[in-house]
Amino acid sequence: MNSATLHLRRWKIAIVLTTLVAFIYFGFILLIAYHKEIMGRLITPGLSVGILLGALVIVLSWLITWGYVRWANTTYDATLEAIRREGTR
Amino acid sequence: MIAPHLAAFVQAATGPTQTAAVPATAIGQPNPVAMVFFFLFISITLGITYWAARQTRTAEHFYAAGRTVTAGQNGWALAGDYMSAASFLGIAGLVATTGFDGLIYSTGWLVGWPVVLFLIAEPLRNLGKFTFADVVATRLRQTPVRLAAAVGTLSTVTLYLIAQMVGAGTLIKLMFGLTYESAVIVVGAAMIAYVLFGGMLATTWVQIVKAALLLSGAALLAFMVLLKFHMNPIELFRAAAAQYGDSVLAPGKLVSNPLDTISLGMALMFGTAGLPHILMRFYTVPDARAARKSVFYATGLIGFFYLLTFILGFGAMVLVGPDAIKAIDKGGNMAAPLLAEFLGGTPFLGFIAAVAFATILAVVAGLTLSGAAAISHDLWTSVFRKGKAKDGEELKVARAASLGLGIVAILLGILFKGQNVAFMVGLAFAIAASANFPALVLSIFWRRYTTAGAVASMLTGTIGTLLLIYLSPVIQVDILKEAGAWFSLRNPGIVTIPGSFLVGVVVSLLTRDKLALEAWDASVHDMVVGKVDR
Numbered sequence: 001m002n003s004a005t006l007h008l009r010r011w012k013i014a015i016v017l018t019t020l021v022a023f024i025y026f027g028f029i030l031l032i033a034y035h036k037e038i039m040g041r042l043i044t045p046g047l048s049v050g051i052l053l054g055a056l057v058i059v060l061s062w063l064i065t066w067g068y069v070r071w072a073n074t075t076y077d078a079t080l081e082a083i084r085r086e087g088t089r
Numbered sequence: 090m091i092a093p094h095l096a097a098f099v100q101a102a103t104g105p106t107q108t109a110a111v112p113a114t115a116i117g118q119p120n121p122v123a124m125v126f127f128f129l130f131i132s133i134t135l136g137i138t139y140w141a142a143r144q145t146r147t148a149e150h151f152y153a154a155g156r157t158v159t160a161g162q163n164g165w166a167l168a169g170d171y172m173s174a175a176s177f178l179g180i181a182g183l184v185a186t187t188g189f190d191g192l193i194y195s196t197g198w199l200v201g202w203p204v205v206l207f208l209i210a211e212p213l214r215n216l217g218k219f220t221f222a223d224v225v226a227t228r229l230r231q232t233p234v235r236l237a238a239a240v241g242t243l244s245t246v247t248l249y250l251i252a253q254m255v256g257a258g259t260l261i262k263l264m265f266g267l268t269y270e271s272a273v274i275v276v277g278a279a280m281i282a283y284v285l286f287g288g289m290l291a292t293t294w295v296q297i298v299k300a301a302l303l304l305s306g307a308a309l310l311a312f313m314v315l316l317k318f319h320m321n322p323i324e325l326f327r328a329a330a331a332q333y334g335d336s337v338l339a340p341g342k343l344v345s346n347p348l349d350t351i352s353l354g355m356a357l358m359f360g361t362a363g364l365p366h367i368l369m370r371f372y373t374v375p376d377a378r379a380a381r382k383s384v385f386y387a388t389g390l391i392g393f394f395y396l397l398t399f400i401l402g403f404g405a406m407v408l409v410g411p412d413a414i415k416a417i418d419k420g421g422n423m424a425a426p427l428l429a430e431f432l433g434g435t436p437f438l439g440f441i442a443a444v445a446f447a448t449i450l451a452v453v454a455g456l457t458l459s460g461a462a463a464i465s466h467d468l469w470t471s472v473f474r475k476g477k478a479k480d481g482e483e484l485k486v487a488r489a490a491s492l493g494l495g496i497v498a499i500l501l502g503i504l505f506k507g508q509n510v511a512f513m514v515g516l517a518f519a520i521a522a523s524a525n526f527p528a529l530v531l532s533i534f535w536r537r538y539t540t541a542g543a544v545a546s547m548l549t550g551t552i553g554t555l556l557l558i559y560l561s562p563v564i565q566v567d568i569l570k571e572a573g574a575w576f577s578l579r580n581p582g583i584v585t586i587p588g589s590f591l592v593g594v595v596v597s598l599l600t601r602d603k604l605a606l607e608a609w610d611a612s613v614h615d616m617v618v619g620k621v622d623r
Contacts, residue, residue, distance in 0.1 A: 003617040004610065010617075011534055014207035022358065025200040029354045032193060032340045033347030039189075040339025046327025048338035050189050055396060057196045062392045065203050069385045072211075077378065084618060 006079055010072075017068055021061055028057050115435045116417055116426060119266050122439025127265075130298070130447050131279060137294045141287035148483040151288035152219040152462050158293055158373040164386025167370050169296030170455040171198075171361075171387070172303055172394055174256055174448045175514055180395075181428075182421030184402020186411045188329065188337030191402055195395040197354055201361025202391060206384040209362045212533045212616040214371045214380040220459075221368045221525060222467045225532045225547075227615075228608040229540040231476070235467040237547040241524035242365045242467070244551050245517045246460035246494075247501070249364075250453060252513040254502030257449040263418060264426065264442040269506055276449060277499035283454045284461065284491040289373055292454045299451035304390060306444040307397045310425065313432040314404030322400055328407045337406065349578050353515060356582035360518030363525030366452075366459040377619060401425055408432070457498065461490035512563045515580050516554065523585035524550030531593050533616065536609045542597030550589035557581035 031039055032050065039050030145151050158166065176198055183191030217223030222238035254273055261272035283291045318324040329337050361367060371380045405414060405424040408431050417423045426445070430438035465487035470478040478486075524547045531538045531546070557576050558564060565574035578584070 003614045007613045007617050010211075018204055018207050021200055021203045025196065025358060026351065026354065028196060029193070029350055030347075033350050036340045040335065042335065042338070044323065046323040046325075046330060046338075048189070048326075048335075050339055051192065051326065051399070054189075054192045054196050055399065058199050058392045058395055061200050061203050062388050065206050065385050065388045068203075068207060069381060072381055073378070080617065087618065 001079055001083060003083055006076070006083065010076060013068070013071070017064055021064055024057055024060055028053055114417065114427060114430055115438060116423060116430070117263055117266050120264070120435060120439040120442065122436040123265060123442040124439075126440055126443030127446055130302075130443060134279075134291075134295045134298060134450075135282060137298075138283050138287035138291040141291035141294065144290060145286075145288040146484075148219070148466070148480050148487060150290065151484055151487050152369070152458070152466065153372040154289040154293055156373060156375050160374060160379040160382035161386055162293065162297060163370060163374050163379070163383035164390065165300045166293045166296040166373075167367065167383060167387035168390040168394070169298075169300030169303070169451045170366055170370060171391060171452075172300065172448065173253065173452045173514070174260060174445055175252070176395075176398070177303060177307070177448055178260065178422045178425055178445060179420075180398045181401040181405060182414065182418075182424040184398060185405035185409070185414055185424035185428075186421040187341060188333070188403075188406065189339055190341050192399060193340075193350070194357075195398050197357035198361075199388070199392050199395050200358050202384060202388040204358060205362045205367070206381065206388070208530055208533070209368070210371050210380045210384050211377040213368060213529070214374065214377045215616050215619045216533075216612065217372065219369070219372055219466045220462050221363075221365060221529055222463070222471075225528045225543055226471070227532070227612050228605040229532070229538075229543055229602065230604075232472050233540055233544045234547075235471045237544045238525070238528070239463045239467045239472075241363075241520060241528075241547050241551045242463040243460060244555070245363070245365055245521045245525070246456050246463070247497075248513045248520070249366075249517040250456050250460075250494075250498045251501050251505055252510045252517070253449055253453050253456070254498050255505050255508065255510045257446075257453070258502055258506065260422065260445060260449070263423060264445070270503055273499055273502040276446075276453065277495055277502065279450055280453045280457055280498070281492060281495035283450075284457050284495065285488055288487075289369075289458060292451075292458050293370075293373060295454055296451045299447045300390065302444050302447055304394060306441055307394060307401060307425075310429055310432065310437075310441070311397045311400040311404070314400055314408070314428070317408070322403075325400065325403050325407065329403045332407060333411070337403075346578070348583065349580065352578050352583035353580040354582075355586055356515060356519040356522045356580050358522075359526045359582075359586055360520075360522035363521030363529065364518075365463065365521075365525070366455040368525075368529075369459045369462060370455075401428060404428055453498065457491055457494050460494045461487050464490040464494070509567060512558070512567075512579070516558055519558070519580055519582050519585060520551055520554045522550075522582055523554050523589045524548075527586070527589045527593055531590070531597075535594075535597075536606065537597055538593070539597045539600045539602035539605055541600040541602070542593045542595075545596040546589050546593030549592040550585060553585045553588060554581050557584060 041049045180194050222235050226234040257276045258269040258273040262269050405428040409427045414424045426441050429441040469486045470483050528547050560576040562574040565571040
């Protein structure tokens with residue numbers, strides 16, 4: 001593994017996760033734009049689908065960043081450390 | 090005139106048991122508690138500035154706080170830099186007066202942060218020094234790239250600054266009873282003091298103090314709201330629906346044009362990753378790992394804050410009432426302060442007013458610093474002096490630029506008095522998303538990117554966005570009072586973001602940049618491993 005392959009691997013993960021967040025957020029926006037009746041439906045009195053999904057968009061975005069940071073702090077950083085050691089040899 | 094109406098309304102809304110206890114609002118009158126908190130905040134932050142000024146001796150201190158800020162501190166500072174008065178007062182007001190529609194913004198302002206983390210933060214930290222142009226210019230020809238990047242940066246910063254300064258003048262006039270002009274001058278003077286003397290170190294701590302104040306203030310306010318609803322948010326929403334109909338829990342009139350909603354969403358999502366004052370913060374931490382962690386902390390803090398806006402907004406709707414809020418300020422911006430006054434009386438109102446003031450100060454300080462970096466580091470040192478400026482010289486130019494930008498911000502704030510500038514924040518995000526973000530992504534991840542491609546893409550993003558906004562209903566109908574507009578969307582992001590990427594790719598494929606190709610391997614190595622001299 002060298003820095004170019006590690007860069008490429010991070011890039012692929014970055015694209016997949018960015019697409020995932022975009023999918024979640026624009027899914028939410030498209031529902032608001034084209035399916036207002038679904039968003040206004042009440043799950044229980046006081047809680048509409050829209051409010052629940054809005055809170056979920058925020059929580060999911062944060063969870064996905066947590067997933068990335070976990071991967072980067074362990075797998076990515078370990079590989080990077082190996083590359084660094086090889087470079088100094 | 091306003092006060093009796095408000096008192097009557099609040100009494101009606103809260104029922105007969107509380108009639109005697111509801112006071113008329115003290116908003117707009119000098120508030121001793123607000124003054125005390127305000128002077129406390131100013132003295133603490135000026136104390137920090139004095140301490141920071143003694144440690145700011147080089148350009149690296151001035152722009153990047155000597156790269157000694159920890160991941161946790163930077164996470165708080167990013168949150169402080171990002172959570173503007175627009176998001177605190179504006180979203181709470183929007184939710185309180187329209188219900189669900191306001192929450193579209195709460196989510197939109199957050200989803201940009203994962204993008205910052207995945208695509209930008211780490212390569213930026215490893216490749217650049219002080220500005221985002223450092224990264225774009227790494228493999229490309231310095232002069233044209235820096236010039237184009239400075240155009241994008243200064244447009245974003247200026248528009249954002251105007252919106253903040255006009256907002257500051259209006260809000261402080263409403264809350265403290267100061268005149269508009271003196272409010273703008275007070276904000277400008279404090280901001281100049283922080284940036285000019287304390288540089289990035291002082292700015293960082295102003296942002297940390299502000300973020301802590303804003304989050305604790307908002308959390309306390311939300312807690313006091315929930316106390317009235319058995320700590321159950323759903324019970325609060327149910328009360329809102331019972332008083333104003335189930336429609337407040339569903340999308341309403343704000344999203345009349347679906348394409349507009351998507352376009353604004355794109356600008357919010359990709360604009361955050363192109364905001365110069367946010368990007369600059371990643372240079373303050375020691376390495377890419379700290380940059381990564383700091384985004385994670387910031388996303389958590391900002392996400393928590395936007396979840397609180399759900400409760401603040403609906404709390405203000407139920408406890409204060411939309412009509413009472415609109416009676417004080419048509420835009421609904423006083424929803425959170427009014428809610429504070431209802432729950433904790435004049436002292437709590439004073440505290441929240443001071444928090445709103447601190448919020449504006451921290452954001453304008455960050456903006457001014459990033460604008461000064463574009464002028465001194467990109468334009469003066471790299472373009473005018475071809476990279477041969479001495480360190481002391483760059484620091485002097487940076488300080489002069491901060492002072493100049495601060496004065497310009499005050500003058501623009503006074504010039505735009507009474508104008509509708511709400512669209513300028515959306516516009517700043519649109520330019521950041523169309524000019525800065527595509528250039529950063531392409532330069533980090535695309536080997537074939539050329540100087541001509543980068544310059545064409547950044548200029549298309551900036552000029553295209555400004556042109557389409559001019560032709561849109563925002564300027565043509567709302568400001569120039571024309572009957573219609575040539576371009577129908579209120580935010581051009583859906584056209585300009587893909588457009589700028591496309592121009593960058595096509596022009597790069599049509600041109601050759603031998604030096605850029607040759608430098609690719611070395612720059613990938615630097616991006617991943619980091620430069621040795623740091």
